[in-house]
Amino acid sequence: MITTVLRQALRARGREPAVLCHTGADTRADLAGLPTAPGDVLLDLDAQPLGRPILDGTAEEPVAGLVAVVAATTTDLHRVLTSAVHLPRAVHVVVALVATPGHQEPPLPVGPGMGQWRDLQELRLRRVDSRGWICELFFPNAIESASVLDAVFQGTRGRRRGPAVAPLVALNGHEAALWRPGDTGANGVPDEGPVPLRRVTPVADLALRVHDSERPSAWTDEAVPALDRTTTGTDSWDELIGPTGYARAADRPVDPVQRIAPVDESTVNPTGFGKAENGPLGHLTLHGDRAVIREGKKNLVTVAPDGTITDVDLSRLRRLRGIRVDWSGPTGPHAAVRAVAGLAAGGVPLVSGPVPAWAAGLGTELTRLLTAATEADLSDRLSREEHSVRLRRAALYTHGLRSRWRALAAEAGVPVPPAPRVSVILCTRRPDMVGFALAQIARQRGVEPETVLTLHGFPASLPEVRSAIDAYRATGLPLVVHEAPADRVFGAVLNDSVARASGDLIAKWDDDDWYGPEHLADLVLARTYSGAELVGTGQDFVFLQEIDLMVWRSRESETSTRFIAGGTILTDRVVLEETGGFRPLPRAIDTQLLIAVTRGGGRVHRTHGLGYVLRRTGGGHTWSEDMAYFLHNYARQWSGWRPSSLLEGEPAPLGSEADTGQPVGAAQHTGGHP
Template structure:
């Protein structure tokens, strides 16, 4: 960590005789930093460790440094930002970042809290180290700069977990609530400090040993074991079995495992055509590591916390064989590694899952053994397996889900309004059938009949057999398409809007996958590309080469999923007869919004006569850059549709 030690030395040199505090997150050892700090008034503290006796956040010091190994570690540190004191200079440095991360340029919001800022510098120190250096005219809370840096790495989205305020007490408690600057840190014995005249936390989580101190607050904390308490070494001592029996670490329950930071460790950056062969997750000294072709690609932290950097290092492997026989530092840490890799969509396989790994959950356990290693040789089957793994891991082991499992109130499912405009009464039944297939999401349909009477027999028949909420209105035939969709949006009541086409196929998890991608990407608009296209005129299905799971400029018009607030902010669709999808996406990006492209395995574009489409690409466009093609209608397995040979 040469760049980090240089930062510490520089801080000590420019503050002779004054207090400098160095907070760390995710670093394997602090020895080099402590040596750089010297024996003067510079102190090094581990935010993942015991902070008893740490300086009060009410104090002021000359300078605060926050040194983290990865952006994932910065997000975890941000949950402890309320513990940092004020300083006239705050430096946040991240030793390693994935290649797709851009510069963490801070957005100083809310503005009135940044009036003392006099200088802000963001720069690289080495190939992958980012440094944020903020100076103030008077001492300002250092945690504010830390939280803003975490937001900058996350694309400036609102960086908070939608649940009651979480109280965090004990060493490593932030592992249970990463990326939440609204969290309320507390002493290990409590209580959670009051906040604006009210109790500081609604649900308190405390990490403890087997003989915890009495809790001084009014709350009854949810108690979870310290990491060292559930290490193989500790469990192997006399009395170790009692730790598992007393409920503090029930390895059959997902609540025994800290959640995956799903806004940091997720499918972003998934590679559909990997360059490397199979890799192994096996023991390297006392840690699990992933090795491939004789090289160690990454070695996991003792805690089992998987980071975005770990994931980026292994994106090019075809799959990972899990060696449970010689697992990580302890059972909980091992489960963290597996759930983190699964949430990232890393294709994992194993022959059997040990009985002690029940906290994975039944479905994730089944998926790990559902595909043989040979099945990953096919790129499409590999991606199908990846998508099934990531869905289950993110929905079972994500932060929000874990806190609901621990006792936080469940968030209401958001309502999505499907905007469906058509000029073809004969397609209404098919289109509503595609909407009706959607599962795992709350929806309503706004059916815009564009020059078609609502009493048309085919329309009436389709509506009679549709059992989801639907609003029907007639738009005049001369009204341009963009205006028709805006009229539909005006009648919608959902928090999200989804534009669907009347002749394309949609898998049953299409909408729920978009909602999931919106959650982990933070983008205002989400969709996919026409990776699979059925060329109806020649009876051929093509699988096109596309790059997915990334921030992008373009998604298919029939897959546009948008936050209602973003849709309204740009004025909806332009009142044009065509090109409205590209126009809308350009407007969102011009306004500072982001578009995310998720996987394309839940959508098949139907291409017939070009005169029947607003997007009039010739058929030759869809025959180029193909991975493969099939005669007849050939949906992938995730579409859950029958294959029809021509």
């Protein structure tokens, strides 16, 4: 169908030239044999250098009758948006996605907000086979092609773009798009500079040059700093030196991690993770001259020469229980590290023998985790998922696009905006649970939360409450204490708490549940890669306190959903404003918020539930399911306290006699949800 659509578009394009582009594996064949004319351009966007125009001519803004891009996957389309800034304006734009993973939305574009699409004449969106899409747009007057491609990509993620990548950059080199996928605001620059000006202001705060030589040209721009990196094919085996396995670049040492092009977490992430502990084991190895992932004698994925793992690659691997990494096979250090980092970021459980020194670019934590699990661990559903979560954390923190650019900015001395601040909303009617709940918040890692503690119907002057508050403030974490009257309805109390918070993100916290130390960090990470308006976890682990029983429900995770645990909600302050906040009701507050988000066109994403334990007692819960519901609806159960290892035990309640740093037994706690 793709070839048929392109043939028809070429016949209807008029006298203007056509620009036919491809990106990703095996997409050039879709452009073969088309009825092109003199002046038409056939272009591999993956090899397009930044800063080089695509159509030559005298016109300041060349116009094409047709711009078509055939992308193997959504990951490939997102990468070449950076190169697409050089595509000419066009009246007819065709975007073909050969394959997409099942969890993605259709690429239904939403026009930009400055009226550029008011004259749009026609929009066609059609499936290609069962997994691909073709999107055609017709305009009466030529429009920027890159903005159209960007709108098509964003359609696969819903309405939110996610956090921006800072700082603004200028790029040089044909592999530069690997370092900044999806950035239609990037500018190409000559190898030696300078960065162009927009009036009197440089268009970028930092330049990155990606080249084939360890000794690039001298940089001439004194106002904008430049960093140098080499292409993925430059690091041949015989050039590796030193204990880390990396040579020196530009006469100065560079952290091996920062030499690796980042993973695009917008498309390469754990979304779609499956519980396939009974599936076969794959192998990342060498077959012929290409790195492949094999199941027996069958190639499931052929890894791109630059090591890129795509969203479609991950979907093909979800039925595997894991992959063993064969370090003797990959084509080069940079590509091998990128492939392994991409698989880990996608949540694929990996095992490995000793990691060679030349793979130091993986980073210390990811290297450790690769050898920490065995194939037997991957055959146990809980151990497999725990290993996957640890791998994805390490890979996304170390190699994620936003993490990498914050590190590059620090290397160049370019300041970037601070990370979004999380405000935790803790509302309780029980003085005896304040110390327990604050202890759970105080041990959070990866974020520095602000806590808004709302005492619903009792004062902060109670001895057990005052001692817990004092102990929490001694940690140095910010705390706002609010006393709400007992007769104020619960939903209104939550809105009062939000009004007193100063953070960009709002996290809801229950006073009697257990939270792992990376609970908040995992939610912030899921918000980044999912693009969802609201994120949370499932109620996977439930402790039935009356009968001293732990139940593991093992629900689907890393997916869009209509239901998450209310005590794990994290959303943007602006989303609460858009949905009207919490409804002024005494119960079902969380469910009503989820309904409001989805009704408004937003998405709810459920990440893993291994770092959270829901407590169930005899009564007093806002969720009305009784104990029998959990006893007939589980994957595994244990007598006594048995959470996931990701919970990392439990801290002693703050301000109590047990506040000694030693764990307190789960059965000692009493009480239910407010």
